[in-house]
Amino acid sequence: MRVLISGVAGFIGSHLADALLSDGHQVVGVDNFITGDRRSIEHLASQPAFSLLEHDVIDPLEIDGKLEKIYHLASPSSPVAYTTNRVLTMRVNSQGTCNLLDLALAKNARLLVASTAEVYGDPEITPQREDYWGKVNPIGLNSVYEEAKRFAEACAMAYQRQHGADTRIARIFNTYGPRMSINDGRVITNFVCAALRGEPIIIFGDGTQSRCFCYVSDMVQGLIKAMDSDFHEPINLGNPEEVTVVQLARDILKLVGESSSRLTFAAAQAYDPRVRKPDISRAKQILNWSPKVPRIEGLAKVVDFYRGRIQ
């Protein structure tokens, strides 16, 4: 099958390309390299089944030949990335989504929108189910991402209702693994890099706040299953297992081994990232999917990966 991935040089996009190529598919990767990393896909250059189109999906795109599936993953996705690319984030999720939906219609292809747990905003219920409408400030500082992704979902539904577009929506929760950007301010990369450099691991607050993390290979399998399912409404993909920030730091220190890093506690940030925990009953029931990779195993791979990068 011939599959297009927008955002192919991104963290999840590059792993998705790996998985699809190893399943024997042809992959057309699209990326504008604003937040994508060339190193994440350089190993694919020699693969005949892989082709790369350097293009910003904000502009319409034409693809020769058949196309069966489109994974729309292109978007800055960490707070650091989307707050420094505010208007671009809005545009890739609105214009970009419409352009890819137009392409999907032209090619009679199925399109999956990579949405996010951020569509739930500041949720009043935990864990979040797909039928929860979310609590989002339309004009807040994070709205660029939250509203843009909600709008991308609304676009997919509009195309589906009006033109019969074949669409899927996956709401991606916190995901981690090799090839995450070092500088995007996420807690796992921060901790791993600090531990490898022997710098203090800074924990904001008392560290008892909990987080959920899904390993990237699980996420990629979830995305593929969502794409291959017959279900067109949103599906949460994430790992509902919670871990405290302190436990995470201790796990990472242990995996790094000889590190001179110490846990350092700092005052809680005025803006604490909202805690989101997926209810994955729908994914379990409809996709027969649930995360498999244990935390320690996933973290070990991350530590190995960044050990190579940092040294």
Next chain:
Amino acid sequence: MSNSLKRILVTGGAGFLGSHLCDRLVEQGHDVICLDNLFTSQKSNIAHLLGKRNFEFIRHDVVHPIWLEVDEIYNLACPASPVHYQYNPVKTVKTSVMGAINMLGLAKRVRAKILQASTSEVYGEPSIHPQPESYWGNVNPIGVRACYDEGKRCAETLFFDYHRSNHVNIRVVRIFNTYGPRMHPYDGRVVSNFIIQALSGRDITIYGDGSQTRSFCYVDDLIEGIIRMMDAPDDMVGPVNLGNPLEFTMNQLAQLVIELTGSKSRIVNLPRPEDDPSQRRPDISLVRQRLAWEPKVPLKEGLARTIAFFRELDLRRYRKPTDHTAHKSSGL
């Protein structure tokens, strides 16, 4: 209000609100450029302006960029009634968001001040009444109304982005139910439905027992609010609610329409649809305080003027919506 004459762009200028806005701005002597693709708007709404020296009409879709030299932009272009926006949801999402991007890009380039006509629909199915501007809303991102609700929310986000990142001088108003002459006769809104039913002597259909309430703002009041907002100090970017907080039941409205038209129509109650939109009522404290604005025209007077308009209307010139739409006779 500034005394200098400006060159002003009104997108959606041939629509219900847009044409009244053009009237006022032309009357004030400004150079007005009316931009409209006439998708749901009517050329007849601006026919009387076409000969004026300070009025220009351009048939153009805001989904595509346009370059013009202007001082101010009122961005009103978007299908706005449920029957219209659900008829072509893809058009709706593109108009609200690409339109906002294109107009903000223009405003940035020519350093124009730009006002966005947002909507009470950004509050979705509100859990608090009345709604203050600080309320974040309760919107289903994948529902049949999402094309409009999320489109308009996304447009607000874009306005604030361009304001924060590019220092574009913005104004955002959230418009609640408005009625008056030049409403589209087939927009499926309750005021136009009742008037057309009464004038044609057909039964007036009320969904449910008629005790549900709605608030209605007369178009002249609303236009005054929009212009005051555009002329407000630069720190007053909004969003601000514009609407009439006074509530009426559907029964009161129907009675009033029958009384004013002198119709022999009967009121018929039909089962209320499950997706009947819930009540929205504006909290207008902010705009009262900052712009000294509040609605003035009483419902009876506004309705009389609207009825007079509908009496003269040649309904053959208007197209009915299709059965494709879900909220054909909803209480909006």
